[in-house]
Amino acid sequence: MKNAMQGAFILTLASLVAKVLSAIYRIPLQNLVGNTGFYVYQQIYPIYGIGITFALSGFPVFVSKLVAEQETESQKIKVAQKAFVILSVISLVIVVSLLSFAPEIAHGMGDVGLTPLIRCVSLMFIFMPFLAVGRGYYQGIFQMIPTARSQVMEQVVRVVIIIGVAYTAVNQDWNVYRMGTWAMSGAVVAAIVSTLYFLRLFKKKIFRPLPTQTGPIASYKKLSKRFLIEGGTICLFAAIIILLQLIDSFTVKNGLVASGVSNKAAKSLKGIYDRAQPLVQLGLVVATSFSTTLLPSLTKAVQKHNRYEFKRTVQSMLHISLAISVAATVGMMTLMPQINRLLFGNTEGTSAIMIYVVAIVLAALIATYNSVLQSVNVFKPAIVAFFIGLGVKLLLNRVAVQQYGINGASLVTVLSLAVILVFMQLGSSDSLKGNLRLDIGFFGKLILASGSMVLVVNWSKMVLLSLFSNSGRIELGIMIVVVVLLGGLTFSGVAIGLRLFTIREWLTIPYGKKLLKKILDNKK
Structure with a gap:
């Protein structure tokens, strides 16, 4: 594993x-x-x-x-x-x-x-x-x-x-x-x-050619x-x-033309x-x-x-x-x-x-x-x-x-x-x-973690959009990065709190061990 x-x-x-x-x-x-x-x-x-x-x-x-x-x-x-x-x-x-x-x-x-x-x-x-x-x-x-x-x-x-x-x-x-x-x-x-x-x-x-005696290998027909x-x-x-x-x-372009689109x-x-x-x-x-x-x-x-x-x-x-x-x-x-x-x-x-x-x-x-x-x-x-x-x-x-x-x-x-x-x-x-x-329990926890993330993303998006209503694409990009980070942290925090993953599963995710340790340390 x-x-x-x-x-x-x-x-x-x-x-x-x-x-x-x-x-x-x-x-x-x-x-x-x-x-x-x-x-x-x-x-x-x-x-x-x-x-x-x-x-x-x-x-x-x-x-x-x-x-x-x-x-x-x-x-x-x-x-x-x-x-x-x-x-x-x-x-x-x-x-x-x-x-x-x-x-x-x-x-x-x-x-x-x-x-x-x-x-x-x-x-x-x-x-x-x-x-x-x-x-x-x-x-x-x-x-x-x-x-x-x-x-x-x-x-x-x-x-x-x-x-x-x-x-x-x-x-x-x-x-x-x-x-x-x-x-x-x-x-x-x-x-x-x-x-x-x-x-x-x-x-x-x-x-490079190999010796004829390499052990049993399937024939070309079987392979x-x-x-x-x-x-x-x-x-x-x-x-x-x-x-x-x-x-x-x-089908898409042809279907659009068939529907009357030029x-x-x-x-x-x-x-x-x-x-x-x-x-x-x-x-x-x-x-x-x-x-x-x-x-x-x-x-x-x-x-x-x-x-x-x-x-x-x-x-x-x-x-x-x-x-x-x-x-x-x-x-x-x-x-x-x-x-x-x-x-x-x-x-x-x-x-x-x-x-x-x-x-x-x-x-x-x-x-x-x-x-x-x-x-x-x-x-x-x-x-x-x-x-x-x-x-x-x-x-x-x-x-x-x-x-x-x-x-x-x-x-x-x-x-x-x-x-x-x-x-x-x-x-x-x-x-x-x-x-x-x-199991249904995993789905329930996943829905709660995802729902929490959506609430945070929507709230932070509304706040930032109201502050930068006439923003260009650069400002918009910065806003999206901030919102994504907040959403990701929310999902991870709720996932840990609800025990969405087992300890073993957290340890197998890249940087999962560090993330788990930081969040648990903060709780202390």
Whole structure:
């Protein structure tokens, strides 16, 4: 548990830096290129998002599981070598498909001008095998720092290129499609840089032949089957929000046009709707990082048949993921008009964004549930639930957009995630349901802690807004930071007072020990 949490802490910090960068670059991007330019970028972003999920939090998790299952160093390297070959084939199929069918994909999105962006972003998949195997190998031996470094490195390079492109596009009066194509090239350059970081590993281990006698290793046929079922399930759930956004790319703009909105206005509205995406990503940082490092540890617990430790670990992860995601969601919803204005210059689309951020809680629980199911090699409930939820999004999204605009798309996203969560629970065995069940007492305490935080946030927000009624974005930013700190301290204080977490759970949260000690000392 301690090793897992230390690894989670390292990845949490790296993910936090990367996601903050991912959110920050969209602010100047949207402010520089406007809603329509933001729409062009965000239409293709889900394809990039799927690629980065495969290379960062999808296939690496499965590769780490394969590596953790092996007993000797030579077996670990051999299974990583076979994984690289399989992923290279998958990568080739994806690249060729995207390059060949880019015009048809763009036409399906209702905008043929997106074709060069699709072709550009497809090239990043060439580097997916290097990144997935490099990160997966290190995570499988519980070394999280290489993954963390490569993740931050990749995001820094990409963000620098995108901001540079946006600035150039505005000054050189580029059209939005040229801007989008060059912005997407940042993903390819970033993938190359991140791949170079793992070059030493591949030269020393992955690309070197091993002795024929390395111990029993599954055949390519068996490994390919596992990649398809187990690895595919991990990737699907790691990319669940991205896949829902991909459906949005095909249905939101088209649905708005079908409802009578002009083509130009529909592009602008889609750009406004897409403001919710970086906020949801930020809210999911901790939950994603914990679920990434949870799988190898749970696998070890299963192998040792330690049911008590397995259940206790699952319960701790559920408590922590749910509490943090609820606090983030409630806080964002309470401050959303101000956050929207601070980041994007106005409050357009606030209601749609407020609905959308509820996805943080649902996606955090889904990620934890899926990690538990993966650890005991149970895949059917997750796969069935996933496709039912995806079907709900596909069937209802365009209709909801035509009836309720971008609010309808947000509602259907939340509904789809709720459906997935319910069906995962229903499809699990009775023993797993017992591990995944949360007691009513925990929910009651969480509601009280969240409610107290909302009261403090609302009160402090009203006071500060009355003092700085004509404030600009800088003053607004300072106000939000102050309110967030007050809200966070309130939530933590009430959580400790109500014993929301056990002592053990507090000690596993990064800086939980120090926070607990300070609050208890103050009480004395």
